[in-house]
Amino acid sequence: MASPKLSPFRVLGEGFLLGAKNFPSLLGAVILYILTLWIPYINVGTTIAMCAIPVALSRGKVVSPTFIFEGKYRKFMGEYFTLLGLKAMSLVPAFLFMIVPGIIISLGWSQALYILIDQQVAPGEALVRSNKATYGYKWAIFGIFMLLLAGVLVALSVFGVMGVVGSLLTVALVLLLPVFVLGVRAVIYRNLTQGAPAPQAPVPPVR
Numbered sequence: 001m002a003s004p005k006l007s008p009f010r011v012l013g014e015g016f017l018l019g020a021k022n023f024p025s026l027l028g029a030v031i032l033y034i035l036t037l038w039i040p041y042i043n044v045g046t047t048i049a050m051c052a053i054p055v056a057l058s059r060g061k062v063v064s065p066t067f068i069f070e071g072k073y074r075k076f077m078g079e080y081f082t083l084l085g086l087k088a089m090s091l092v093p094a095f096l097f098m099i100v101p102g103i104i105i106s107l108g109w110s111q112a113l114y115i116l117i118d119q120q121v122a123p124g125e126a127l128v129r130s131n132k133a134t135y136g137y138k139w140a141i142f143g144i145f146m147l148l149l150a151g152v153l154v155a156l157s158v159f160g161v162m163g164v165v166g167s168l169l170t171v172a173l174v175l176l177l178p179v180f181v182l183g184v185r186a187v188i189y190r191n192l193t194q195g196a197p198a199p200q201a202p203v204p205p206v207r
Helices: 008-021 023-036 042-051 053-057 065-069 071-096 100-108 112-119 123-133 138-159 163-193
Strands: none
Touching (some): 008 023, 008 138, 023 042, 023 065, 023 163, 042 053, 042 065, 053 112, 053 163, 071 100, 071 112, 071 123, 112 163
């Protein structure tokens, strides 16, 4: 039976609508991110902001594309790299044990970065809270993204035999897919953390 919190088709449907609602803003944020990626120090803050987009989307608001330049994201620099280091040290050996343990741990920690920024906790605590939030839902999350992948592959195979129209649809899919995925991640985060401790700082500004 599908998880009531993470019913696959409901999550995918809500994720699509959420991503579509924010498509112009997210596209603008991606363009600004690419244009400023070469700037030292600033690029760390914008990278963290881009990773945290699902947190903003989970509030159901339309984000401003310039939110990636908010200085508050740079203050997470130490915690961000510490979190990446902790995950890498654990996941590398986990994947060596027949891959499955690595997948399970990755799913368990999939919400850690969002929790780190949203709830402003230490990296280790973010991992713990993520594991608790995903307890009983890891394979639901896995199934959602496998279903999404299957849908993309089917769409690409259909577009491949449609000539010029198919090529245009493929380009549209390439543009929409990242936004769609962000929307899905936002819905997952929202559903798994409802009732969690309130964030200690506001989410990215809305327009």
